[in-house]
Amino acid sequence: NAGVTQTPKFRVLKTGQSMTLLCAQDMNHEYMYWYRQDPGMGLRLIHYSVGEGTTAKGEVPDGYNVSRLKKQNFLLGLESAAPSQTSVYFCASSPTSAGEHTDTQYFGPGTRLTVL
Amino acid sequence: AQSVTQLDSHVSVSEGTPVLLRCNYSSSYSPSLFWYVQHPNKGLQLLLKYTSAATLVKGINGFEAEFKKSETSFHLTKPSAHMSDAAEYFCVVYNAGNMLTFGGGTRLMVKP
Numbered sequence: 276n277a278g279v280t281q282t283p284k285f286r287v288l289k290t291g292q293s294m295t296l297l298c299a300q301d302m303n304h305e306y307m308y309w310y311r312q313d314p315g316m317g318l319r320l321i322h323y324s325v326g327e328g329t330t331a332k333g334e335v336p337d338g339y340n341v342s343r344l345k346k347q348n349f350l351l352g353l354e355s356a357a358p359s360q361t362s363v364y365f366c367a368s369s370p371t372s373a374g375e376h377t378d379t380q381y382f383g384p385g386t387r388l389t390v391l
Numbered sequence: 392a393q394s395v396t397q398l399d400s401h402v403s404v405s406e407g408t409p410v411l412l413r414c415n416y417s418s419s420y421s422p423s424l425f426w427y428v429q430h431p432n433k434g435l436q437l438l439l440k441y442t443s444a445a446t447l448v449k450g451i452n453g454f455e456a457e458f459k460k461s462e463t464s465f466h467l468t469k470p471s472a473h474m475s476d477a478a479e480y481f482c483v484v485y486n487a488g489n490m491l492t493f494g495g496g497t498r499l500m501v502k503p
Contacts, residue, residue: 279434306489315400317481317493318435325488333490365434369489378423378442378485382435 277301279383281366287389288356296351296386298366305371307349308333308380309341311362318365324349356390363387393418393484395465397494405502410454410469412497414482417463423485424465426456429496430478438480441465452476477501 279300288294298307305326310318320333324343338360340352349368353360367380398413416422426438439450446458452475456467465482482494 308490315495317495318491319493320490323490367435378489379425379437379440380489380491382427384434385432 279366279368279381281364281383281386283386284384285387287391288353289391290357292356293352293354294356294388295353296364296366296388298349298351298368298383299347300349300366300368300381301347302368302370302381303346304368304381305346306369306380307343308367308369309339309349309351310365310367311335311360312365312385313362321351321364356388358390361388361390392492393422393486394492395424395482395484395494397480397482397497399497400495401498401500403500403502404472406474407471410467410472410476410499412467412480412482412499414465414467414494415463416465416482416484418484421460424456424458425483425485425491426450426454426465426467427481427483428478429481435481438467472499472501474501474503 282297308323309321322341327346330341342350364386366383369380394417396415423442425440427435429435439448441448441458449455454469479496479498
């Protein structure tokens with residue numbers, strides 16, 4: 276199993292450009308999440324999904340959109356990138372709400388995004 | 392909503408000496424708590440988790456944490472640091488809906 280994978284690993288954008296980050300998981304997890312990591316602030320939840328076709332806002336959703344068209348994929352979009360969105364982005368997944376390990380999240384390796 | 396506070400942003404120890412990374416939590420009920428580790432340029436890896444079965448939790452790589460309700464603490468310890476332990480550590484609390492709230496992180500440096 277590859278676990279949680281993210282593409283791309285690095286990206287540099289100019290202000291106003293758009294891009295999509297792809298997260299894929301092969302563990303058949305229902306829940307998927309997008310976080311951003313900034314120095315001294317830990318990880319903050321951007322958006323999440325509790326199943327195929329569903330999405331919900333997290334703590335810092337402004338400037339981002341997401342889609343979960345397939346259970347194994349969770350896309351994060353930036354329609355008009357801003358320098359404040361320079362960050363490291365992590366995707367995570369977790370199983371459904373039944374069973375012993377349901378609250379453990381599994382993380383991808385991250386995408387480092389720079390907006391100039 | 393529940394929250395966690397990591398009391399030190401940086402901790403420096405010598406190889407072979409004990410490690411103590413401090414975390415306090417705020418919760419209106421008995422929380423699920425985690426410690427995650429992030430090595431440089433890597434994703435996050437679960438070290439250990441507390442879910443009320445036992446107050447002393449053992450994790451991977453010789454780490455353990457003790458849940459103390461009276462002190463609202465969940466400190467991470469290791470008896471003897473290795474160079475490979477140098478990383479950033481996050482204390483995390485579980486919130487309803489399978490959502491996690493992260494502390495600000497503690498960067499552990501290990502000197503030879």
